[in-house]
Amino acid sequence: MSLNGNAAAFLLLLPAVLLSRRVCHGGRILIVPLEGSHWVNMDIMIRALHAQGHSLDVVRTNKSWYIKDDSPHYKTITVPVAEAFNHDFINPILKKIIGIERGESSGLSFVSLQIEMFNAMFDMHGIMCKMASVMFKDEDLMNSLKEQKYDMVLTDPAWGTGIMLSHALKLPLVFNVRWATSGEGHLAVAPSPLSYIPMTGSGLTDKMTFIQRVKNLIFYFIWQGQDIFLIRPQYQAVCDQFFGTEVRYSDLLQGAHLWLMRVDFVFEFPRPTMPNVVYIGGFQCKPAKPLPxxxxxxxxxxxxxxxxxxxxxxxxxxxxxxxxxxxxxxxxxxxxxxxxxxxxxxxxxxxxxxxxxxxxxxxxxxxxxxxxxxxxxxxxxxxxxxxxxxxxxxxxxxxxxxxxxxxxxxxxxxxxDQPITPMDNAVFWIEFVMRHKGAAHLRSESFRLPWYSYYSVDVVLSLLAAAAQGD
CATH class of the missing domain: 3.40.50.2000 (Glycogen Phosphorylase B;)
Structure with missing residues (x-):
């Protein structure tokens, strides 16, 4: 049997095409998303993963705002809760914030705004911790999740439910991230010199005067105080109850295998990063369709x-x-x-x-x-x-x-002007984690060091002590 030129060329090309596609067939992914606009981009990623042949289960509440119970792209796991992060929660907060911004409330607007934001963040994470507790107390649900043999957990770490769930199920953890429970995502995973890394809310750029660096430091302490005193203790209490006091929530957060960061350096100011941070800014963008x-x-x-x-x-x-x-x-x-x-x-x-x-x-x-x-x-x-x-x-x-x-x-x-689209990059690295059961080789263990070791304070003090004895 003879082949014409086109058919022969196709058969020669086919193995190369197949070998070039590192496809991870039939993976099972547990998705723990955040509601609101965060769900919009997570849903787009879910559709792309579904198109690759992966099976996806999405954790939602019975009071879900954006996440629909029926979809051709995923199945839902619905958790019954008394309250949830939805429009009933967010709308009153928005009205208060807009009133403060427009000067309609009494008192110092900055202080009023910070207090309102602190209260909102405390309440939101409290809702998430209650949701996590409901799940961990439900033995049937947890046994069912374990029986599914998921390959990984994909979550938005702006709340901590998915972070703790991945630990409970002993699964590799991947973040679809811009914000973590502790603040902007980079602050939890990468070195962030405050001399040129502006804090959220500061209104500063990467070019700061001395006074602006003082302001940036103040905002850093505000964010740290919010995390240390208002947010982290709520999640740690859940960890203490269900995992034991030796499990630190901050370690679970910083120990994620992969951080799919929803920005790129066309948008973000240049800054240090880490090997397990992959930039996928604009992954949801696509060519326009004709308008109605x-x-x-x-x-x-x-x-x-x-x-x-x-x-x-x-x-x-x-x-x-x-x-x-x-x-x-x-x-x-x-x-x-x-x-x-x-x-x-x-x-x-x-x-x-x-x-x-x-x-x-x-x-x-x-x-x-x-x-x-x-x-x-x-x-x-x-x-x-x-x-x-x-x-x-x-x-x-x-x-x-x-x-x-x-x-x-x-x-x-x-x-x-990139060699691969942000979406294809995101899908590749998610499948990479599934193929290799994680990406621990990319993950820095610096978060396990105490602060005095991280900054080599103990080394400097030891050298100073030795020098003093020599004199």
Whole structure:
């Protein structure tokens, strides 16, 4: 039997293609996600893993906000709880924070804001610890999870339930991470010199004066105090109850095999990192699809819920939901008015769309500041957005000043110029952990050192003592 040229070439090429794909077939992954916008990007990763042939189970509560009980891409494990992190929890907090930001509350706004954030974080992690306790007390559930023979746990470490669950099940742990329970993810895993690593909430960049470094140090102590006194003890109490006092929650957090970091250095300021940190910023981004005709007809499209403002122009369409990625990828898009969430800003970078940012809380100001420093965004605050035509002037400036679009398109070119897409990179490393039953060889054991050994204080003191005796 003879083969024509095309068929022969195909058969010669096929083994090379198959060998080049290091596919991990049929893995079983237990997903412990965070609710809200964090679920949006976790769901995209789940779909990609499902497309690779992996079986995925997702832990959710019976009061879940975003996570649906039925999906073709995953099965759910529903935990009954009395309270959960959902819109009933977050909406009152947002109203208080917006009131503080706009000066509607009495007292010092900074102190009021910090107290409100401390209370919110304490309550949120308390809810997560109660959820974890419900799971660990349910012997049938835990036995069922053990019988599933999962290959790994994939979790968002902004809460600690998945971290403790991976220890209970003795499974390799992978993070889909920007935030850990202790703060920004890098702080828990990599060296972070405060001289040029700005703390979240500080409003600082990687170029600091002496006074700014003092401010940065103060914010570091604020974050440390929140973790040491408000957050970590709640998780440690769960560990003490179910694992024993010798198991430290901080070790479980820092001992993850892999950190899939949802930023890249087109967005983030340059900083030290570690071998088990893989940068997947923008992994949720993709080329735009054509827009529905009703969206093509408007110049301004605004996601808004509530009664239509009386002064709204006829060129503006109000929608409950919009295909944000597709809109940002439309050739006629001019700018993106955003609150500063990481998902939206990464999509803006991917499509090269300049931003007018109005942050609400947490990391949103810092996210927008990174784009502002690169000349790709105009940043406003809630306190000033409606004064002296600030919002209108910001819109005009970004529309009429070409540098904003040029700078953002430059960031887009840098972001896209990679040998492998962020999503493919994420999937590769998740499968790497499954193939090798972890990635301990990439993990630093520095977190097990006491602080005086980590900073070699004991060595310096010993040398000083020896020198003093010699004199």
């Amino acid at each position: 005709q009703h969206l093509e007809e408007f110049k301004v499209i605004w996601r808004y819920k509530g009664d239509r403002p009386a002064t709204l122009g006829n060129n503006t369409l109000l929608v409950d939901w919009m295909p944000q990625n597709d809109l940002l990828g439309h050739p006629k898009i001019k700018l993106f008015v955003a609150h500063g969430g990481t998902n939206g800003l990464q999509e803006a970078i991917y499509h090269g769309v300049p931003v007018v940012g109005v942050p609400v809380f947490f990391d949103q100001y810092d996210n927008l500041l990174r784009l502002k420093e690169r000349g790709a965004a105009k940043l406003l605050t809630l306190a000033t957005v409606d004064k002296d035509d600030n919002f209108l002037n910001a819109i005009k400036e970004v529309l009429n000043e070409p540098s904003y679009r040029m700078n953002m398109q430059r960031l887009s070119r840098l972001h896209r």
